[in-house]
Amino acid sequence: MNTSAKARPGLRPAAALPAAPLTMSVAILCVVLVALQLRPGIVSAGPLLPSIIDAFGLSYLQASLLTAIPTLMMGLLALPAPRLEARFGRDRVIIGALAVLVVATFARSFADSVPVLFLATAGIGAGIAVAGVLIASFVKATFPGQAAIFMSLYATSLALGSTLSAAATGPISSAAGWRYAAGAWALPALLGLLAWIVVARRAPGRDVASDRPRVRMPWTRRSAWLIAIFFACNNFVFYAFIAWLAPMQVEAGRSAASAGLVLASFTVAFMLANPLFGVLSRHHDRRLPLSISAAIALLGIIFMQLGWEAHLVAAIIAFGTGGAFSLALTLPLDHTTTPEETSSWNAFVMLVSYTIAAAGPMAVGRLRDASGDFGSSLWMIMAVSGLMLATTPFLRPPDTGKAIVCNADPRLPT
Numbered sequence: 473m474n475t476s477a478k479a480r481p482g483l484r485p486a487a488a489l490p491a492a493p494l495t496m497s498v499a500i501l502c503v504v505l506v507a508l509q510l511r512p513g514i515v516s517a518g519p520l521l522p523s524i525i526d527a528f529g530l531s532y533l534q535a536s537l538l539t540a541i542p543t544l545m546m547g548l549l550a551l552p553a554p555r556l557e558a559r560f561g562r563d564r565v566i567i568g569a570l571a572v573l574v575v576a577t578f579a580r581s582f583a584d585s586v587p588v589l590f591l592a593t594a595g596i597g598a599g600i601a602v603a604g605v606l607i608a609s610f611v612k613a614t615f616p617g618q619a620a621i622f623m624s625l626y627a628t629s630l631a632l633g634s635t636l637s638a639a640a641t642g643p644i645s646s647a648a649g650w651r652y653a654a655g656a657w658a659l660p661a662l663l664g665l666l667a668w669i670v671v672a673r674r675a676p677g678r679d680v681a682s683d684r685p686r687v688r689m690p691w692t693r694r695s696a697w698l699i700a701i702f703f704a705c706n707n708f709v710f711y712a713f714i715a716w717l718a719p720m721q722v723e724a725g726r727s728a729a730s731a732g733l734v735l736a737s738f739t740v741a742f743m744l745a746n747p748l749f750g751v752l753s754r755h756h757d758r759r760l761p762l763s764i765s766a767a768i769a770l771l772g773i774i775f776m777q778l779g780w781e782a783h784l785v786a787a788i789i790a791f792g793t794g795g796a797f798s799l800a801l802t803l804p805l806d807h808t809t810t811p812e813e814t815s816s817w818n819a820f821v822m823l824v825s826y827t828i829a830a831a832g833p834m835a836v837g838r839l840r841d842a843s844g845d846f847g848s849s850l851w852m853i854m855a856v857s858g859l860m861l862a863t864t865p866f867l868r869p870p871d872t873g874k875a876i877v878c879n880a881d882p883r884l885p886t
Contacts, residue, residue, distance in 0.1 A: 494674035494779045502605060502667040503622060506570065507629035509664040510604055512637035512657040513541045513577055513596040514711075515739065519642040519718040519732040523650035528586050536837030539715035540830045543707070545597030546604065547826030550819050553605040554755070562613070566606050570665040573599030574658050574700060599729070620658050631743030634714075638739045642732025689820040694777030695807055696817060698866050699826035702762070703800045705860035707829030710793045711770060713738060713786075715833035720846050721782055739789050741787035745794030756806060756869050762799050766861040768792030769875070773854045777847075793796035797862070806869050832856075 482507075517524075517538040525535050555566045576595025583589040611622045638655060657704035717738055721731035745765070754763055766854035769792025772861040804817035836849040 474773055487847040493612070494658050494671060495716050496618060497818075499615060499671065500622065500625060503626055504629045505667040506603065506664040507626045508565075508606065508636075509570070509661040511630050512641075512660070513573065513600060514539055515634045515714055515735070516637045516654065518735055519638065519716050519728055520645060520654060521641055521715070521719045522728065523645060524589075527650065528589065529673040530586070532837035532840040533834060534586070534837070536833040537590060539711055539833040541590065542597030542600060542738070543711050543833070544830035545594065546832065547823050548821050549598060549601035549796060550605055550822040550826070553602045554609070554712065555817075556607055557603065558691045562609055566602055566603050566610070567665065567672060569599045569602035569606070571599075572660065574661045574665055575604070577658035577720045578655055578702065581651045581658075581831075582756065602736055621784040627746055627811045629747060631739060633795075635736055635739040636733055639736035640732075642727075642729040642735075646727065646729050648711060674790060684730060688753055689816045689823075691820070691836070692756055695867075696804075696871070697824075698821055698863060699710055699800065699807070699817075700821045702796075702803075702860055702863045703821055704825035704828035705856050705863070706766075706769075706793055706796045706800060707774075708832040708856050709789070709853055709860070710742070710797070710832075711829050712832035712836050712849075713789065716840075716849070717786060719723045721723045723846065724782075726763045726782075734766060734786050735785045738790040741790035741883075742797070743793035743849040745791045746798040749795035749798050758799055758806070758869070759864055759867055760800065762796065762867060763861065763864040765792050765795030766857065766864055769796065770854065770857040770861055773850065777850050777854070802838050803867065 477789055519536065519543055521535050524530065524538065525532070534733060553565070560568075572595050576592045576599060580589060580592035580596065607626065610627075611618075615622060619625045639654075641653045714735075718728070718731040718735045722728060722736045726734070749761055749765055769789050772785050772788030772790075772792060775788060776782075800821075802822055808817050832853075835852060836846070840846055
């Protein structure tokens with residue numbers, strides 16, 4: 473007689489066993505793998521712009537759309553992403569967004585016309601935008617007590633992905649051509665897609681927004697507009713350099729690989745500044761560190777105009793914009809009292825700031841077309857950086873008693 477069968481009469485076949493529950497370590501790994509893929513599609517365009525301009529006969533203004541379109545998507549899709557989550561489920565929407573990112577990245581490398589090139593770029597921006605918004609929703613719904621850990625690792629992984637793509641795209645392009653360099657980033661994006669399939673199996677998506685009260689966005693709040701303007705100026709400067717720093721260096725006589733390393737020094741400094749300024753800003757009134765970070769960025773642009781060494785000035789500019797970025801993410805939390813209100817302020821700031829920031833690469837490209845060099849573009853970026861610095865004295869926090877920073881509510885990243 474088979475005693476083992478009697479001893480375990482309720483044992484189900486292995487295929488019917490449920491997936492193992494999602495642990496924090498697995499969740500962190502999957503979030504990091506996805507975050508690493510949410511910037512290469514944008515950053516890798518910079519080192520490839522000279523080759524793409526030659527291949528398609530683009531003007532500098534048209535070429536700027538390869539960075540401007542994804543940036544614009546990050547603003548515009550901040551609003552419908554929660555609605556998609558409520559209708560289809562968070563994890564399904566994230567998987568769909570990452571699948572769009574993979575396909576669009578491959579498609580851009582095979583583009584044989586300008587419309588296909590821009591359509592694939594829009595797909596890249598849509599995938600990045602929707603996945604980026606909903607990762608924060610996942611953290612808030614699944615590990616609210618560890619939000620700070622998740623979001624700091626998420627922001628660092630975004631910057632690390634930017635650095636890797638900035639450093640590697642130029643050498644890949646030099647060795648194999650721009651199409652291989654553009655398409656190469658679809659493979660790690662596929663890894664991010666597979667990582668989120670693991671999350672979906674172990675922690676099925678929930679309709680985390682259906683039972684929340686609706687909170688109107690702060691269209692009439694002066695402080696919300698000031699935060700959005702500061703963040704917009706910072707993102708304007710950042711994405712203008714993400715798009716054109718490498719072409720500036722190529723125009724100055726560097727190879728594509730060498731120009732990519734200058735861009736990598738920019739992204740590395742940005743990554744290092746993110747946690748540093750967050751640690752330094754321990755007081756509710758953040759105007760002093762905000763002013764310092766904005767002033768550092770402005771000084772770096774001035775030094776670039778004066779012809780200082782490219783790696784150094786790129787790092788200075790990025791250190792300032794990186795510090796301003798991390799500090800700006802905290803401002804909506806300082807001005808709100810509930811997680812729902814914080815989400816509405818974050819959506820407002822993202823919508824306004826990224827819509828304006830999308831003009832950065834385009835404005836640089838237009839001025840380059842008109843003037844024949846990047847000198848006037850640098851003056852424009854310097855003016856925007858000056859406006860960012862001038863805004864900081866007005867970023868006064870509300871009364872301490874009115875603002876409650878909820879540790880369980882993560883800072884929505886970009």
